[in-house]
Amino acid sequence: xxxxxxxxxxxxxxxxxxxxxxxxxxxxxxxxxxxxxxxxxxxxxxxxxxxxxxxxxxxxxxxxxxxxxxxxxxxxxxxxxxxxxxxxxxxxxxxxxxxxxx
Amino acid sequence: xxxxxxxxxxxxxxxxxxxxxxxxxxxxxxxxxxxxxxxxxxxxxxxxxxxxxxxxxxxxxxxxxxxxxxxxxxxxxxxxxxxxxxxxxxxxxxxxxxxxxxxxxxxxxxxxxxxxxxxxxxxxxxxxxxxxxxxxxxxxxxxxxxxxxxxxxxxxxxxxxxxxxxxxxxxxxxxxxxxxxxxxxxxxxxxxxxxxxxxxxxxxxxxxxx
Numbered sequence: 589x590x591x592x593x594x595x596x597x598x599x600x601x602x603x604x605x606x607x608x609x610x611x612x613x614x615x616x617x618x619x620x621x622x623x624x625x626x627x628x629x630x631x632x633x634x635x636x637x638x639x640x641x642x643x644x645x646x647x648x649x650x651x652x653x654x655x656x657x658x659x660x661x662x663x664x665x666x667x668x669x670x671x672x673x674x675x676x677x678x679x680x681x682x683x684x685x686x687x688x689x690x
Numbered sequence: 691x692x693x694x695x696x697x698x699x700x701x702x703x704x705x706x707x708x709x710x711x712x713x714x715x716x717x718x719x720x721x722x723x724x725x726x727x728x729x730x731x732x733x734x735x736x737x738x739x740x741x742x743x744x745x746x747x748x749x750x751x752x753x754x755x756x757x758x759x760x761x762x763x764x765x766x767x768x769x770x771x772x773x774x775x776x777x778x779x780x781x782x783x784x785x786x787x788x789x790x791x792x793x794x795x796x797x798x799x800x801x802x803x804x805x806x807x808x809x810x811x812x813x814x815x816x817x818x819x820x821x822x823x824x825x826x827x828x829x830x831x832x833x834x835x836x837x838x839x840x841x842x843x844x845x846x847x848x849x850x851x852x853x854x855x856x857x858x859x860x861x862x863x864x865x866x867x868x869x870x871x872x873x874x875x876x877x878x879x880x881x882x883x884x885x886x887x888x889x890x891x892x893x894x895x896x897x898x899x900x
Contacts (some may be wrong), residue, residue, distance in 0.1 A: 607699065608706055615707035617779050622772065627710055660775070677703065683696040 593682055600645045601676045605630065605638045610647065610665065610673045618651075618664035639663060647672055713780035713837045715768050718890035720761045725884025727757040732876015740872065743806035746815045747799045750822075750875060754795075783836045791829035795822055815871045816859065823852030823878060844886055851878055 601610055608628045613619060619627070625635050642648035647669030651662045665673065731753035734740075740749055769776040798821060802814065831845025855874075859866055 607703065611703040611706035612710035614703075615710045619710060620775070623710075623778075627706070677700070680696045680700050680703075684700065687696070 590686065593679060593686070597679055598672055598676050600641060600647070601672060603638075605634060606642055607676075609635070609638055609642060609663075610669065610676075613648065613663060613665045614670065614673050618662045621661040621663065624663060642669070713784045713833075715765055715781075716890075717838070717841070718887050720764050721883045721887030721890060723760050723764060723887075724757045725880050725882070725887050727753055727760065728878075728880025728883055729876050730880070732872050732874075732880055735872025735875070736870050742808070742810045743814050744803055744808075746818070746871070747802050749872070750818075751796075751799050753879075780836055784833045787832040787836060788829045791825040791832070795825045795829075798822075798825075812867045812871070816855075816866070819871055819875055819878070820852045820855050820859075822875075823848050823855065826879070827852065840886070840890075844882065847882060848878075851882075 601607055605628075608630075609624060612624060612627055621635065621639075624630070625632060628635070630638075639648060639650065643650055646666060649664055649666050651664070653660050653662070731749060735746070735749050740746060765781065766776045769778070798818070802818065806814065827845045827848030827850075829845070830848070831842050834842030834845055
C-alpha cells in the first residue's frame with residue numbers, strides 16, 4: 589500500500605461531519621439548513637461550524653433568502669467543492685482497491 | 691484493518707447521497723386520501739349508474755384531478771409545517787417522472803371523450819381500466835426511483851393487475867360484461883392506494899423531508 593495516498597486525502601473533507609455534508613450536497617443541487625440538519629441528525633451549532641469551515645475553504649456556498657416571511661438558508665457545493673469531493677472519493681476508491689487481496 | 695474505514699466512508703457517502711436525493715415526504719396521508727377518493731369514485735359510478743363512455747371518462751378524470759389536487763395540497767401543507775420549500779428538487783424530479791405517463795393517460799381520456807358521444811361500450815371502458823393501470827404503474831415506477839423503494843413495488847402491482855385483467859378477459863372472452871367497471875376501478879385504484887397508505891401509516895418514519 590502506497591502511504592502517499594493517505595497524505596493526499598483532503599483533511600477538511602475527511603472529517604466525519606463535513607464529509608456527510610459534502611455527500612448530501614453532492615447528490616442535490618441545493619439543500620436548506622433544516623434539510624441538512626434533519627438528514628444528518630446534527631445540532632444547529634455543529635452544522636453551522638462545519639458549514640463555516642467548508643465555506644472558508646471555498647467548497648460550499650450559502651445563500652440566505654426569505655420564504656413565506658421566514659428566513660431560509662440554502663447550501664450548495666461550489667465547483668471547487670465538487671472537484672475536491674470527486675478527488676476525495678477517487679482516493680478512497682484507490683485505497684480500497686489497493687487493499688483488496690490479488 | 692486500516693483500509694476498512696475507507697470502505698466504510700464510501701458506503702456512508704453512498705447512503706447519504708441516496709438519502710439526500712430521495713423524496714421523503716410522508717406518503718401515508720397522500721395514499722390514504724387517494725385511496726379514499728378512488729373508492730368514492732367507484733361507488734359514485736356504480737350507485738349513480740354512470741354507463742356511457744363519456745360519463746365513465748368524466749367521472750374518473752374528475753376523480754384523478756381531485757386526487758392530484760388533494761395530494762398537492764397535502765404535500766404543500768407538510769412543506770409549510772416544516773418551513774421547507776414546496777417545490778423542492780426531489781418534488782420536481784418526482785413530478786417530472788410522473789408527467790409523461792399522466793400526459794398519455796389524459797390524452798387518451800380526451801380522445802375517448804371527443805370520439806364517443808352518446809356511446810356505451812363495455813370493451814372501451816375495460817380497455818381504459820387496463821390502459822390506465824399500465825400507465826399509472828409505469829408512472830409511479832418511474833417516480834419510485836426518487837422515492838422509497840416500496841413505491842416501485844406498487845408500480846409493478848398496478849402493471850401486473852392490468853396484465854392479469856387482460857389475461858382474464860382473453861381467456862374468458864364472454865360473461866365479463868356484467869363486471870361493474872366502476873367498482874373495478876375503485877377497487878384497483880382506490881383499494882391499492884388505501885391499503886398501501888395504511889401500511890405506510892404504521893411503518894414509515896414520522897419525520898419527513900422532501
